[in-house]
Amino acid sequence: MYRVELGEEILKVKDLRVWFPLKRGIIGTILRKPPLYVHAVDGVSFNIRKREIFCLVGESGCGKTTTGKALLRLVPIYSGEAWFKPRKETLAKLEAMGVTPNENGMVEILHLPEKKFKPLRRDIQMIYQDPYGSLNPRFRIKDILEEVLIVHKIGESKEERLDLIERVLEMVKLTPPSEFINRFPHQLSGGQRQRVAIARAIIANPALIIADEPVSMLDVSIRAEILEVLLNLRTLLDASYIFITHDLAVARYICDRIAVMYLGKIVEVGDAREVIADPLHPYTEALIAAIPDPDPENRKKFRDLKIKGEVPNAVFIPPGCRFHPRCVYYDEMKEVDKELGDLCPSTEPPLVEVKPGRYVACYKYPLVRSLVKTGVLSPGREGR
Amino acid sequence: MALLEVENLRTYFYTLKGVVKAVDGVNLKLEKGQTLGIVGESGCGKSTLAWSLLKLVPPPGRIVDGTIRIDGMDVTRMSESEVRSKIRWKKISMIFQGAMNALNPVYTVGEQIIEPILLHTDMTREEAMEKAQELIEAVGLPPEILNRYPHELSGGQKQRVVIAMALVLDPDIVIADEPTTALDVVVQAQILNLMKKLHRERGMSIILITHDLGVVTELSEYIAVMYAGKIVEFGKAEDIFLHPLHPYTQALIRAVPRLKGDIHKLEYIPGQPPDLRNPPPGCRFAPRCKKVMDICNREEPPMIEYEKGHYVACWLYAKR
Numbered sequence: 064m065y066r067v068e069l070g071e072e073i074l075k076v077k078d079l080r081v082w083f084p085l086k087r088g089i090i091g092t093i094l095r096k097p098p099l100y101v102h103a104v105d106g107v108s109f110n111i112r113k114r115e116i117f118c119l120v121g122e123s124g125c126g127k128t129t130t131g132k133a134l135l136r137l138v139p140i141y142s143g144e145a146w147f148k149p150r151k152e153t154l155a156k157l158e159a160m161g162v163t164p165n166e167n168g169m170v171e172i173l174h175l176p177e178k179k180f181k182p183l184r185r186d187i188q189m190i191y192q193d194p195y196g197s198l199n200p201r202f203r204i205k206d207i208l209e210e211v212l213i214v215h216k217i218g219e220s221k222e223e224r225l226d227l228i229e230r231v232l233e234m235v236k237l238t239p240p241s242e243f244i245n246r247f248p249h250q251l252s253g254g255q256r257q258r259v260a261i262a263r264a265i266i267a268n269p270a271l272i273i274a275d276e277p278v279s280m281l282d283v284s285i286r287a288e289i290l291e292v293l294l295n296l297r298t299l300l301d302a303s304y305i306f307i308t309h310d311l312a313v314a315r316y317i318c319d320r321i322a323v324m325y326l327g328k329i330v331e332v333g334d335a336r337e338v339i340a341d342p343l344h345p346y347t348e349a350l351i352a353a354i355p356d357p358d359p360e361n362r363k364k365f366r367d368l369k370i371k372g373e374v375p376n377a378v379f380i381p382p383g384c385r386f387h388p389r390c391v392y393y394d395e396m397k398e399v400d401k402e403l404g405d406l407c408p409s410t411e412p413p414l415v416e417v418k419p420g421r422y423v424a425c426y427k428y429p430l431v432r433s434l435v436k437t438g439v440l441s442p443g444r445e446g447r
Numbered sequence: 448m449a450l451l452e453v454e455n456l457r458t459y460f461y462t463l464k465g466v467v468k469a470v471d472g473v474n475l476k477l478e479k480g481q482t483l484g485i486v487g488e489s490g491c492g493k494s495t496l497a498w499s500l501l502k503l504v505p506p507p508g509r510i511v512d513g514t515i516r517i518d519g520m521d522v523t524r525m526s527e528s529e530v531r532s533k534i535r536w537k538k539i540s541m542i543f544q545g546a547m548n549a550l551n552p553v554y555t556v557g558e559q560i561i562e563p564i565l566l567h568t569d570m571t572r573e574e575a576m577e578k579a580q581e582l583i584e585a586v587g588l589p590p591e592i593l594n595r596y597p598h599e600l601s602g603g604q605k606q607r608v609v610i611a612m613a614l615v616l617d618p619d620i621v622i623a624d625e626p627t628t629a630l631d632v633v634v635q636a637q638i639l640n641l642m643k644k645l646h647r648e649r650g651m652s653i654i655l656i657t658h659d660l661g662v663v664t665e666l667s668e669y670i671a672v673m674y675a676g677k678i679v680e681f682g683k684a685e686d687i688f689l690h691p692l693h694p695y696t697q698a699l700i701r702a703v704p705r706l707k708g709d710i711h712k713l714e715y716i717p718g719q720p721p722d723l724r725n726p727p728p729g730c731r732f733a734p735r736c737k738k739v740m741d742i743c744n745r746e747e748p749p750m751i752e753y754e755k756g757h758y759v760a761c762w763l764y765a766k767r
């Protein structure tokens with residue numbers, strides 16, 4: 064019911080890796096042990112179209128926030144590329160600085176010098192996970208919002224900026240704006256604060272909004288209102304979202320497509336409703352089976368959890384399919400299906416389109432196997 | 448006689464900025480072996496209600512009115528030493544909100560589990576250790592966990608330890624306050640499976656406190672919906688979810704997105720819950736209610752039994 068016409072591609076992320084070096088300690092340094100890394104994001108690729116709401120879902124620590132922060136270059140990039148299509152004014156500024164876009168008007172943003180990245184900070188905005196910590200407690204609402212305008216040199220005069228601030232507060236339904244602009248964050252409820260955080264993210268008219276768990280900290284009764292505000296804004300602003308959540312029901316409600324992450328990698332991508340109604344990856348299947356949808360019948364049965372053990376440490380990623388130590392499908396099939404038994408623990412499965420629009424990285428699917436065996440795709444790479 | 452009977456319970460916090468009426472006239476009944484879910488949003492008084500049942504309300508809070516009867520004994524009128532020797536952990540115990548992150552870092556799991564056993568029974572150290580081993584296996588952990596320190600455990604393992612600790616004196620009632628809130632869905636489902644199993648095997652009553660409408664259905668035969676210090680609706684889980692009566696319950700159920708079925712536009716409740724220092728007169732939900740009437744703003748609605756076993760406090764159903 065919320066589907067809208069999607070536009071051209073505005074972001075292409077290719078094989079992104081964000082590894083955090085682990086402190087080695089004195090002994091490790093003396094012994095010259097090889098450095099260890101937390102493989103927070105470990106080869107992630109995805110594309111986003113204009114007006115699309117693209118969800119990153121997965122359990123705590125799987126790398127959702129880090130993926131979002133990488134696009135704003137708030138974390139050290141180990142490798143990979145991200146091509147982004149800036150808004151017209153931003154592109155003009157970049158061209159004046161000597162940045163040439165590719166034939167689709169896209170610019171690689173992860174390797175630009177910081178000075179040239181600065182204009183892009185207007186186009187890509189993030190709403191942070193925590194509505195309590197992310198607003199400066201000493202600033203009034205109007206100062207919080209005006210700061211963004213000043214940084215990006217938007218608005219000629221104070222009056223013009225105030226006018227913009229009021230318009231944005233109306234967009235996020237903090238009305239009448241006059242009642243809110245002079246308040247401090249602590250004088251607002253959690254829901255109102257989250258709306259200020261959204262206002263701050265949209266006031267510069269971004270093309271891409273990274274919304275990191277924007278409703279998770281809020282009470283159920285006010286969540287829906289925030290989701291509605293976000294949904295209305297995408298058409299109003301012509302913006303795309305990367306919507307990060309661990310709640311698959313929220314993802315199904317708000318997103319066009321879902322990407323399921325596990326231990327730093329995307330294991331499945333597809334239409335939001337299709338992925339949830341018919342998950343392809345054994346991990347997605349287990350995740351969905353674990354979610355308690357409100358239903359009084361639930362108490363009468365145990366939940367059948369098709370997953371073993373716990374999420375391993377992101378320092379020592381299991382070889383082959385990183386899910387194989389927890390995979391019930393692998394366990395059941397490894398003796399019967401020798402080929403699967405060999406591939407899963409040895410060779411990383413690439414993400415392959417096994418049905419129109421449905422991508423999965425798992426050897427359960429013959430196409431994934433044959434592409435790896437014939438060497439068409441190298442392990443761990445994307446099939447698109 | 449019910450195992451637990453709460454009448455007109457009021458627990459207030461006397462803060463410098465005013466009196467917070469966190470629990471304000473709550474009635475409850477729980478039979479042996481029943482499971483009761485208490486749902487409500489942040490700050491509505493769920494934890495305060497739970498602390499009251501154990502007589503562990505932290506200062507500046509105290510129980511100011513009402514009675515709590517457990518097994519026929521009036522706990523509200525008991526001295527602290529009586530509660531300690533007869534009630535707490537023996538009759539009723541609790542898995543505190545956030546307890547898994549409050550385990551003592553300098554003691555092993557085993558030492559922490561046997562401490563209350565040694566304190567409250569005349570078991571020897573060896574007997575207590577045996578009991579601890581039985582419990583740790585009952586919560587699905589290998590016995591060597593007893594020798595480990597809390598920081599060596601995962602979140603799910605810590606929560607299992609905390610559950611084991613609530614069971615040391617074989618209580619008739621266990622209160623679980625947000626037992627899965629900080630956990631991922633897979634671990635959450637494992638913990639809820641464990642609680643179901645323990646309930647089936649041991650037959651104790653469980654009070655599950657949560658803000659999550661999905662989680663509450665995993666365990667609860669009965670559900671109490673709490674809003675701003677009061678229970679506004681109570682009944683069998685089926686009644687609450689299939690025929691909710693209170694406008695708050697109705698709106699709450701329509702505010703959560705589902706995993707299955709058509710996608711409906713979600714409802715939201717305008718405004719926010721009242722300040723419990725200064726709750727509105729009349730029905731506390733009135734300022735946010737779609738069906739508000741004149742009387743709602745003036746008089747508090749009484750709790751009535753609208754259908755058999757299905758109670759609601761709302762002027763749409765009560766006779767004036």
Ligand SMILES: Nc1ncnc2c1ncn2[C@@H]1O[C@H](COP(=O)(O)OP(=O)(O)OP(=O)(O)O)[C@@H](O)[C@H]1O
Pocket residue numbers: 083101102103104121122123124125126127128129130309377
């Ligand atoms: N600055 C950092 N230094 C070292 N490790 C980090 C840093 N930030 C994140 N990590 C690690 O990277 C991994 C991914 O973290 P990230 O915050 O991206 O996960 P997430 O999916 O957003 O989880 P959550 O749902 O809990 O927010 C985790 O193992 C985390 O501990």
Ligand SMILES: Nc1ncnc2c1ncn2[C@@H]1O[C@H](COP(=O)(O)OP(=O)(O)OP(=O)(O)O)[C@@H](O)[C@H]1O
Pocket residue numbers: 460462467469487488489490491492493494495496505506507508544658723
């Ligand atoms: N120690 C305290 N001193 C003063 N006020 C308190 C104290 N503890 C709780 N309160 C207040 O009592 C009310 C009820 O709090 P309580 O913790 O019982 O809510 P809750 O329903 O458990 O919320 P949550 O879902 O966030 O755990 C709140 O308004 C809270 O601010």
Ligand code: SF4
Pocket residue numbers: 344345346384385386387388390391392393407412424425426427
């Ligand atoms: S590739 Fe193998 S181990 Fe990985 S999810 Fe698929 S079946 Fe399981």
Ligand SMILES: [Mg+2]
Pocket residue numbers: 127128129192275
């Ligand atoms: Mg995160």
Ligand SMILES: [Mg+2]
Pocket residue numbers: 493494495544624
């Ligand atoms: Mg609480």
